Amino acid sequence: MSKKILVAVAWPYVNGDIHLGHLAGYLLPADIFARYQRLCGNDVLMVSGSDCHGTPITVEADKKRLSPAEVVEEYHQKDLELFKAIKLDYNLYTKTTTENHKRVVQEIFLDLLKAGYIVKDTMQQYYSAEDQAFLPDRYVEGTCPHCQAKEQRSDQCESCGRWLKDGELINPYSKLTKNKVALKATEHYFLDLASLVPQLQKFVSESKGRWRDWVYKETDGWLKEGLQKRAITRDMDWAIDLPIDEIMKLEPEKQLKDFQGKKIYVWFEAVVGYLSAPQEWVTLDAAKSGIIWKKNPGQSDKWQNWWLNPESEHYYFMGQDNLVFHTLMWPAQLIGSGRGYILPHNVFVNKFMNYDGKKFSKSRNWTIDSMKMVKKYGVDATRYYIAANLPENKEGNFTWEGFVAAVNNELVANLGNFVNRTLKFFEVNFYGELIAENTARLPEIKIESSKAFTESGELIEKGSFVAALEVIMRYAAFANKYFNDQQIWTVIKKDRKQAEKIMFDLLNIIYDLAIIICPFLPESATRIATMLGICENLEEIDRNHWQSETLQQFKLQQPVEILIQKLDAKVVLQEKED
RNA sequence: CGCGGGGUGGAGCAGUGGCAGCUCGUCAGGCUCAUAACCUGAAGGUCAGUAGUUCGAAUCUACUCCCCGCAACCA
Numbered sequence: 001m002s003k004k005i006l007v008a009v010a011w012p013y014v015n016g017d018i019h020l021g022h023l024a025g026y027l028l029p030a031d032i033f034a035r036y037q038r039l040c041g042n043d044v045l046m047v048s049g050s051d052c053h054g055t056p057i058t059v060e061a062d063k064k065r066l067s068p069a070e071v072v073e074e075y076h077q078k079d080l081e082l083f084k085a086i087k088l089d090y091n092l093y094t095k096t097t098t099e100n101h102k103r104v105v106q107e108i109f110l111d112l113l114k115a116g117y118i119v120k121d122t123m124q125q126y127y128s129a130e131d132q133a134f135l136p137d138r139y140v141e142g143t144c145p146h147c148q149a150k151e152q153r154s155d156q157c158e159s160c161g162r163w164l165k166d167g168e169l170i171n172p173y174s175k176l177t178k179n180k181v182a183l184k185a186t187e188h189y190f191l192d193l194a195s196l197v198p199q200l201q202k203f204v205s206e207s208k209g210r211w212r213d214w215v216y217k218e219t220d221g222w223l224k225e226g227l228q229k230r231a232i233t234r235d236m237d238w239a240i241d242l243p244i245d246e247i248m249k250l251e252p253e254k255q256l257k258d259f260q261g262k263k264i265y266v267w268f269e270a271v272v273g274y275l276s277a278p279q280e281w282v283t284l285d286a287a288k289s290g291i292i293w294k295k296n297p298g299q300s301d302k303w304q305n306w307w308l309n310p311e312s313e314h315y316y317f318m319g320q321d322n323l324v325f326h327t328l329m330w331p332a333q334l335i336g337s338g339r340g341y342i343l344p345h346n347v348f349v350n351k352f353m354n355y356d357g358k359k360f361s362k363s364r365n366w367t368i369d370s371m372k373m374v375k376k377y378g379v380d381a382t383r384y385y386i387a388a389n390l391p392e393n394k395e396g397n398f399t400w401e402g403f404v405a406a407v408n409n410e411l412v413a414n415l416g417n418f419v420n421r422t423l424k425f426f427e428v429n430f431y432g433e434l435i436a437e438n439t440a441r442l443p444e445i446k447i448e449s450s451k452a453f454t455e456s457g458e459l460i461e462k463g464s465f466v467a468a469l470e471v472i473m474r475y476a477a478f479a480n481k482y483f484n485d486q487q488i489w490t491v492i493k494k495d496r497k498q499a500e501k502i503m504f505d506l507l508n509i510i511y512d513l514a515i516i517i518c519p520f521l522p523e524s525a526t527r528i529a530t531m532l533g534i535c536e537n538l539e540e541i542d543r544n545h546w547q548s549e550t551l552q553q554f555k556l557q558q559p560v561e562i563l564i565q566k567l568d569a570k571v572v573l574q575e576k577e578d
Numbered sequence: 579c580g581c582g583g584g585g586u587g588g589a590g591c592a593g594u595g596g597c598a599g600c601u602c603g604u605c606a607g608g609c610u611c612a613u614a615a616c617c618u619g620a621a622g623g624u625c626a627g628u629a630g631u632u633c634g635a636a637u638c639u640a641c642u643c644c645c646c647g648c649a650a651c652c653a
Binding site: 010011013015051053054055056125135136139214217218220221222224225231234265266267268269270271320321322323324325351352354388389393394395396397401402405406408409410412413414416417418419420421422423424425428429466467470473474477480481483484485487488489490492562563564565566 | 580583584589591600601602609610612616645648651
């Protein structure tokens with residue numbers, strides 16, 4: 001039965017490079033999950049894109065003396081290249097600056113406004129008369145009223161540690177232009193989360209047991225604390241317009257007094273991408289260049305099959321900073337729209353991945369260039385180490401020592417070596433060709449193989465990717481043991497028939513492995529398939545079940561080559577110097 | 579007392595009431611088909627601390643100590 005699965009990957013913010021933390025947090029897990037679901041035969045739609053609006057973009061643009069659109073384009077292109085290099089298999093990777101996205105955002109805004117879930121309120125914001133602009137708190141500095149320290153942020157004094165209330169800061173000024181700022185009343189739209197609490201409570205309690213326990217608890221904690229209304233408009237330029245014409249057709253109490261400079265707040269709008277991207281996807285075709293676009297064979301071309309189909313399941317992937325936006329805010333938006341959109345089935349939130357014990361930080365130059373890493377050490381080596389250390393329940397830690405050890409001692413020594421020793425033996429002693437007479441696999445191997453598929457599949461479905469990878473590696477270890485115990489190198493000298501039987505099982509284990517590692521290590525999977533002539537590109541293989549298949553004949557298509565290169569510790573540890 | 583997470587052999591983790599497990603590393607032995615890879619065996623933990631509940635606690639309760647995330651327009 002083919003299920004419609006939406007793999008909704010958080011939209012990376014394009015004011016900086018994507019680093020390993022992003023990959024570990026949500027990008028790689030989403031890809032593993034999507035690849036797995038496709039191999040199961042499900043109709044998977046994996047979408048995401050660049051999150052392009054908001055103050056941090058304009059700040060970065062000012063810094064680089066570029067327009068916001070240019071900054072967005074620069075990082076968007078870089079991200080696309082990285083995703084291709086590390087083999088993230090999106091159906092669509094777009095941007096929040098498209099007309100389509102704007103249309104869908106405005107549509108859901110109007111739905112919520114009409115339904116009464118969007119309300120108006122007035123708040124105090126720092127305003128610079130000279131710049132004619134409102135400023136976010138973090139761009140306002142001044143003197144602390146408690147300890148008189150200068151150059152303190154308007155929200156907290158780092159000198160005495162005290163929190164400051166609006167208006168307490170003495171002589172506030174703009175950090176950007178140094179111009180004077182003052183509090184000024186400004187009217188905004190707010191999402192009235194409080195009035196959606198009953199529906200949210202129902203949604204969250206139904207998700208208990210399915211979501212990771214800590215994700216449920218954290219969300220439940222927010223609900224218990226009580227949800228406040230949350231501003232969904234800002235005074236700024238680089239954002240999506242309000243549908244003012246449509247709003248003016250509504251009753252006056254739904255209209256702002258002054259729409260001048262009011263735009264949609266980025267948090268409200270970026271998540272709508274999950275809904276807008278599938279709508280964009282169905283209108284595109286393969287000829288479109290400059291974006292990642294892909295349609296799988298036999299895939300539905302109706303976005304409604306994912307969004308309005310009660311049988312469809314939606315899986316979200318994000319870092320922990322995004323948790324409530326996906327467990328509460330976005331569901332609130334979907335429920336409030338009243339259109340019957342499908343709510344998240346599971347929300348796979350990861351903690352952060354540290355680098356040598358410290359948070360990745362662009363400003364402190366504490367980061368790893370993922371692109372360089374992939375090019376230098378290979379996609380699968382990189383993917384393996386990240387996947388084996390995903391911060392699913394607690395923070396993870398990236399170290400170069402760990403990278404070398406994991407790749408050399410686990411990936412190369414176990415999986416890589418098994419494939420290599422088997423194929424080499426096949427090449428030398430069987431001239432790379434085998435047609436099995438007896439087509440049954442050894443029962444003990446069938447059991448192990450089936451266990452590996454079943455267990456890893458169950459773990460992937462509930463988001464335990466680290467554990468799933470462990471199951472897979474244990475199957476590879478079993479394979480090594482089998483090779484060892486059978487002593488095929490001795491048997492072949494006395495009993496060729498028996499050696500053929502052993503080789504038949506060994507080769508089928510390799511076929512199993514190619515399939516089962518594909519979600520994690522797509523490049524290696526394809527190389528195995530190519531060497532053995534199973535298919536051209538294993539990533540495109542048409543399967544509809546996560547189980548073992550038995551092939552009757554094998555023929556090497558090319559000389560056997562090393563599957564995964566061993567890393568040179570000396571070279572890798574050099575990275576620490578940079 | 580803001581919300582939430584974590585502290586388990588050298589490293590990274592699993593384990594929510596019943597003899598403490600996994601991967602890697604270490605040590606010893608075996609094999610030689612293989613990328614000095616593979617296989618077997620061993621050593622190594624008073625499960626942060628204290629008090630309690632229980633026939634029985636890493637697992638439940640209370641308190642203490644340490645680390646971390648969110649709480650601020652960093653979406």
